[in-house]
Amino acid sequence: MSFRAIRVTRAADRGAPNRVALVDLPDLADPPAPGDALVEVEYSSLNFKDALALTGRPGIVRVDELTAGIDLVGVVRASASDGWQPGDRVVVNGFGLGETEPGGLAERTRIDGSWGIRVPARMTSRQAAAIGTAGYTASLCVDRLAQAGLGDGAEVVVTGAAGGVGTIALLLGRAAGWRMTAVTGRPERADGLRALGAADILDRAELSSPGKPLQSARWDGAIDAVGGDILANVLAQTRPGGTVTACGNAADARLSTTVMPFILRGVTLAGINSVEPPHAVRSAAWERLDRDLDLDALDAVTEEIALTDAIEAASRFFDGGVAGRLVVDVRR
Ligand SMILES: NC(=O)c1ccc[n+]([C@@H]2O[C@H](COP(=O)([O-])OP(=O)(O)OC[C@H]3O[C@@H](n4cnc5c(N)ncnc54)[C@H](OP(=O)(O)O)[C@@H]3O)[C@@H](O)[C@H]2O)c1
Known part of the structure; x- marks a missing residue:
């Protein structure tokens, strides 16, 4: 055979x-x-x-x-x-x-x-695969932000929003009660991103060039799947005490930033690795997906x-x- x-x-x-x-x-x-x-x-x-x-x-x-x-x-x-x-x-x-x-x-x-x-019993095998590494990584990011204390109404920015990590991050962020902003290079996807829970849409071009070390503070938290200048600008726009989760490099593996967001605003840059986290961390991410993920929206x-x-x-x-x-x- x-x-x-x-x-x-x-x-x-x-x-x-x-x-x-x-x-x-x-x-x-x-x-x-x-x-x-x-x-x-x-x-x-x-x-x-x-x-x-x-x-x-x-x-x-x-x-x-x-x-x-x-x-x-x-x-x-x-x-x-x-x-x-x-x-x-x-x-x-x-x-x-x-x-x-x-x-x-x-x-x-x-x-x-x-x-x-x-x-999880409520999921078909197809839905579990649709979550996949992208969705489970989104859940790891959301868990990390929740541990940092983000609660109802927190302002969270998601980069690479129309991609795999981004779409499921929006769905989980909405379930957590956060106010989500989706950063995308595909404005034609704006209606779809709003349907997933994005309150605002930001054109990725606004974040794609090198910016000032500290900018007007807008985010309590971030889920970044792209790296590069976009991540550097997100860090520079994060409020005092905020947390930025970095899980991807779809735009650029390099990160050119200054220490200013860390030393003047106490921002935390939290790295997310989905390949080898401890079993308890992995299980918690899947428990969140089981509890919170809107499966009809996932199917869509x-x-x-x-x-x-x-x-x-x-x-x-x-x-x-x-x-x-x-x-x-x-x-x-
Ligand atoms: N750390 C981990 O363990 C882990 C786990 C899973 C994924 N990842 C990483 O996370 C990233 C996203 O994975 P994915 O599976 O979600 O990929 P994906 O479905 O291809 O999504 C990536 C998104 O990034 C945006 N993007 C692509 N090229 C860009 C560019 N040049 N500049 C700015 N934005 C760009 C696009 O979003 P818009 O069209 O909305 O702009 C795209 O949909 C990848 O780098 C992947 O390797 C890491």
């Missing part, structure tokens, strides 16, 4: 693009090794990282050959892991999936049982594609062709 998977083969010349192809792989050993589970994958999703990997960019896949996909949702087929039984629905985000461990863009895979989170920003279309769809991330979340039905 074989199963289909999207494989990335690293180029021998590290500057050259990697090879990416949908291939058939031989079936996996059953029973699994102690601690592992075999999973029939139902859905994966495409995140920014997946888009980089599937378009052959170096840097995401860090072994010579690997199945792509940083997320998976599926059903346990066989388990040698405490806590997982055949038939259980499991979601895995991060833990090196699609980077150093076999990823979710495959019909079948092996996981370390400790990586899995139970799919979810587009579904087949595994056979995933490689081609990846390039859409770089020309503004994805709004919200792309889920991949790996059985098609």
